[in-house]
Amino acid sequence: MMDRPLKSRETIAWGFAGLGCFLGVWTLLTVSGLVPRQFLPTPLDVVARIIELLTTPFAGATLPQHLASSFGRYIVGVSLAALVGIPTGLLMGWFRLLDDILAPIFEALRFIAPIAWVPFAALWFGTGIGGPVMIIFAGAFPPCLINAYRGARFVDPRLIEASRMLGTSHLRTIVEILLPASVPSIVAGLRVAAGLGWQSLVGAELIVAATGVGFMMVQAQANVSTPTVMAGMIAIGAAGMLIDVLLRQGEALILRRRGLGP
Amino acid sequence: MGSIRFDNVSKVFGRNSAGIKALDDINLEIAEKEFVAIVGPSGCGKTTCLRIVAGFEQPTSGTVSVSGKVVTEPGPERAVVFQHFALFPWKTVRQNLDLGLRNKKLAKPQRDDLIAGALRLMNLESHADAFPHQLSGGMQQRVAIARAYVLDPEVLLMDEPFGALDAQTRVAMQEELVRLTRVNPRTVLFITHSVEEAVYLADRVVIMTRRPGRIKEVLDIKSKRNAENWNLFQKIEDVMDQESFIHLRTHVWRSLREEKPDTTT
Numbered sequence: 001m002m003d004r005p006l007k008s009r010e011t012i013a014w015g016f017a018g019l020g021c022f023l024g025v026w027t028l029l030t031v032s033g034l035v036p037r038q039f040l041p042t043p044l045d046v047v048a049r050i051i052e053l054l055t056t057p058f059a060g061a062t063l064p065q066h067l068a069s070s071f072g073r074y075i076v077g078v079s080l081a082a083l084v085g086i087p088t089g090l091l092m093g094w095f096r097l098l099d100d101i102l103a104p105i106f107e108a109l110r111f112i113a114p115i116a117w118v119p120f121a122a123l124w125f126g127t128g129i130g131g132p133v134m135i136i137f138a139g140a141f142p143p144c145l146i147n148a149y150r151g152a153r154f155v156d157p158r159l160i161e162a163s164r165m166l167g168t169s170h171l172r173t174i175v176e177i178l179l180p181a182s183v184p185s186i187v188a189g190l191r192v193a194a195g196l197g198w199q200s201l202v203g204a205e206l207i208v209a210a211t212g213v214g215f216m217m218v219q220a221q222a223n224v225s226t227p228t229v230m231a232g233m234i235a236i237g238a239a240g241m242l243i244d245v246l247l248r249q250g251e252a253l254i255l256r257r258r259g260l261g262p
Numbered sequence: 263m264g265s266i267r268f269d270n271v272s273k274v275f276g277r278n279s280a281g282i283k284a285l286d287d288i289n290l291e292i293a294e295k296e297f298v299a300i301v302g303p304s305g306c307g308k309t310t311c312l313r314i315v316a317g318f319e320q321p322t323s324g325t326v327s328v329s330g331k332v333v334t335e336p337g338p339e340r341a342v343v344f345q346h347f348a349l350f351p352w353k354t355v356r357q358n359l360d361l362g363l364r365n366k367k368l369a370k371p372q373r374d375d376l377i378a379g380a381l382r383l384m385n386l387e388s389h390a391d392a393f394p395h396q397l398s399g400g401m402q403q404r405v406a407i408a409r410a411y412v413l414d415p416e417v418l419l420m421d422e423p424f425g426a427l428d429a430q431t432r433v434a435m436q437e438e439l440v441r442l443t444r445v446n447p448r449t450v451l452f453i454t455h456s457v458e459e460a461v462y463l464a465d466r467v468v469i470m471t472r473r474p475g476r477i478k479e480v481l482d483i484k485s486k487r488n489a490e491n492w493n494l495f496q497k498i499e500d501v502m503d504q505e506s507f508i509h510l511r512t513h514v515w516r517s518l519r520e521e522k523p524d525t526t527t
């Protein structure tokens with residue numbers, strides 16, 4: 001129930017309270033022996049392990065190195081998805097014929113889970129950078145395309161008429177009218193794409209990679225090192241949150257420049 | 263250059279059998295540099311007339327031609343000023359004006375000159391680098407008018423351009439438009455539902471009937487205005503005080519009154 005708006009300081013305080021409770025329950029469950037440590041490591045074990053992994057290699061690299069290698073693939077995959085998905089979405093939103101041709105193919109493809117591409121990804125692009133990148137692409141592409149498409153379709157028709165009246169070419173209308181008008185929708189799509197891409201990446205690394213946080217976790221599983229698995233999960237969650245915060249900042253900046261934000 | 267001609271123009275929205283007839287056999291000739299205002303009850307199709315000239319709509323039958331060429335699509339020689347301004351929010355005032363000039367493939371120095379001229383004309387020089395949302399409604403509409411003028415169009419199409427402004431801004435803009443069309447005369451097709459605005463601004467006022475829109479009456483204002491020397495008055499209220507103005511205004515009102523209110527919608 002949203003009875004009154006909370007001040008941002010209060011919001012942060014409650015956020016920390018929630019986190020504290022979560023950690024408290026976790027500690028209680030593990031320290032009391034209710035759950036065997038082998039099944040669920042204590043928070044302290046995990047923190048210690050994270051600190052250790054900062055300098056000590058596991059599965060061929062330290063945690064920062066694994067993260068860096070994951071990030072490399074991630075950036076490539078999401079960038080490719082955005083570079084292909086956003087223009088395609090805008091073009092489909094502008095040219096009816098292209099929409100009619102591509103929509104059925106796309107609608108069928110987007111229901112295939114990114115992980116389902118693993119066999120082909122490994123076959124076509126190997127386990128280096130190519131295979132995981134293709135999986136990330138499969139995860140991040142649909143929201144990029146869909147949101148660019150929606151943005152283009154829902155541009156204020158009066159702006160389109162103004163653009164046509166000024167004698168603007170198709171290409172220029174797409175670049176200078178549809179694209180900026182769709183930016184809020186596209187950024188929202190990028191946030192979804194960033195989340196799905198990150199999830200797909202770790203999924204992909206569990207299967208088709210020789211480095212990365214996902215790979216580190218599989219190796220840890222083989223060694224029954226639950227703190228390492230948990231360290232990997234926390235790294236993934238924290239990195240994902242960081243990506244989202246950055247994108248949200250970008251979104252707010254764009255809206256403020258348009259006079260739409262707070 | 264700059265004449266507008268409606269030849270037997272009819273417009274039906276929707277499928278022909280079940281469609282709504284918006285315009286019925288419109289015939290009208292607007293001479294070069296003439297200012298014509300169309301008034302009529304709401305839903306009479308006056309905006310549709312303008313949208314056909316702009317090329318946003320196609321007539322169901324008949325043709326509209328501008329400077330002798332049949333209109334088939336929008337183009338910069340028929341510049342439109344929209345009721346809700348339709349400025350690009352992500353472009354500055356200068357960039358809004360520049361788009362049409364870039365489309366004409368003019369060189370940068372020439373574009374800068376033209377933009378500077380249009381900004382001066384509309385008293386917008388100090389706002390060249392502002393974004394539309396930083397400007398008041400009246401200012402935004404000045405930008406929209408400047409954006410249309412800078413194209414050096416053959417005809418200027420204004421679709422209730424002051425309808426979204428408050429009363430005082432509206433009066434200021436009306437006076438401004440009179441000044442503008444004297445300094446820089448254009449063929450203007452002006453749509454409004456304000457009788458005073460039409461009589462004050464136009465050379466001729468076209469009165470339309472309720473749907474399906476037909477031309478009911480065309481009223482010559484210009485000869486009266488010249489005979490009575492309205493031009494001597496700077497302020498709109500002084501013009502509106504003239505007996506000749508009141509007489510014309512009352513005439514238009516009576517004519518519109520005869521169109522019974524639409525009870526079907």
